[in-house]
Amino acid sequence: MRIAASEHRFGMPSGRERRAATAFPFRGRLGALAACAAALLFQGCLFETRTQLPVILFMGNSITLKAPAPELGWTGNWGMAATAADSDYAHQTMRLLRENGMDLQMEIGERNCPVCDGAIDEQTREVEQIRRLHPRYVVVQLSEHSFDTELRSGKMTEQYRRLLAMLRREGVPQVLCLGAWGEKDTDQPHAQGIMQALMDFTEYRFVDISAAARDTLNYADTTVFKDAGVAWHPGNRGMLAIAEILSDAVLSGK
Numbered sequence: 001m002r003i004a005a006s007e008h009r010f011g012m013p014s015g016r017e018r019r020a021a022t023a024f025p026f027r028g029r030l031g032a033l034a035a036c037a038a039a040l041l042f043q044g045c046l047f048e049t050r051t052q053l054p055v056i057l058f059m060g061n062s063i064t065l066k067a068p069a070p071e072l073g074w075t076g077n078w079g080m081a082a083t084a085a086d087s088d089y090a091h092q093t094m095r096l097l098r099e100n101g102m103d104l105q106m107e108i109g110e111r112n113c114p115v116c117d118g119a120i121d122e123q124t125r126e127v128e129q130i131r132r133l134h135p136r137y138v139v140v141q142l143s144e145h146s147f148d149t150e151l152r153s154g155k156m157t158e159q160y161r162r163l164l165a166m167l168r169r170e171g172v173p174q175v176l177c178l179g180a181w182g183e184k185d186t187d188q189p190h191a192q193g194i195m196q197a198l199m200d201f202t203e204y205r206f207v208d209i210s211a212a213a214r215d216t217l218n219y220a221d222t223t224v225f226k227d228a229g230v231a232w233h234p235g236n237r238g239m240l241a242i243a244e245i246l247s248d249a250v251l252s253g254k
Contacts (some may be wrong), residue, residue: 013035042187048239056104056108056135056138057129057139058109060141061144064088065078066078070227073227076145081235089240095249110129111123118146119142121159124159137175148189154209157197160193160197161197175201175205178207191208209242
């Protein structure tokens with residue numbers, strides 16, 4: 001009995017099945033072929049079910065996803081500084097889209113490039129993820145980590161342009177580029193750099209979130225997050241404000 005159980009576990013026929021196949025070899029082969037075809041068909045159906053929704057891919061930095069950093073008082077694994085995963089802007093955007101009759105498959109951009117030159121360059125290298133997912137929408141939440149020298153030299157704009165060129169090359173039809181969190185209007189340097197990059201990609205859109213950044217209540221709760229860097233991020237209210245602006249932009253262009 002132990003042998004038979006082991007054989008079944010690894011897909012091997014039992015002694016009874018081998019005797020039946022020997023007695024009726026043609027029937028045994030037909031049964032095996034039929035079982036194999038059924039299994040492939042079933043797996044194919046499951047595959048289609050999992051991938052039938054259009055994909056929206058969020059390419060971002062810590063506002064989109066931040067792994068735990070206990071030294072900063074951050075223990076979440078979602079957008080900093082939301083107090084729960086379903087309160088960050090990506091998850092709230094998905095909820096608002098579904099409430100408006102638009103169901104998408106949410107994915108977060110992979111960030112695994114230790115030799116890349118900053119956050120924008122890191123996302124530019126993620127070609128394989130784009131090819132695997134074939135996203136209909138890509139949300140780009142990047143530029144906050146580009147500082148004064150990179151802005152004045154044009155380096156940030158050039159990196160952003162390379163990212164957009166990769167997305168166009170891979171056939172992404174809709175790209176929504178969020179303005180930088182913390183900038184109070186679109187005359188600020190990060191927003192200007194993003195819009196300059198977009199001049200060569202008129203099919204893609206700039207999404208202005210400066211109204212959300214102007215409201216001081218939209219920043220993280222300093223009674224919860226003591227670290228100044230964490231507290232600079234949007235809190236739950238700020239995340240919702242971004243999600244409302246972004247979901248409106250997606251719905252208006254669908």
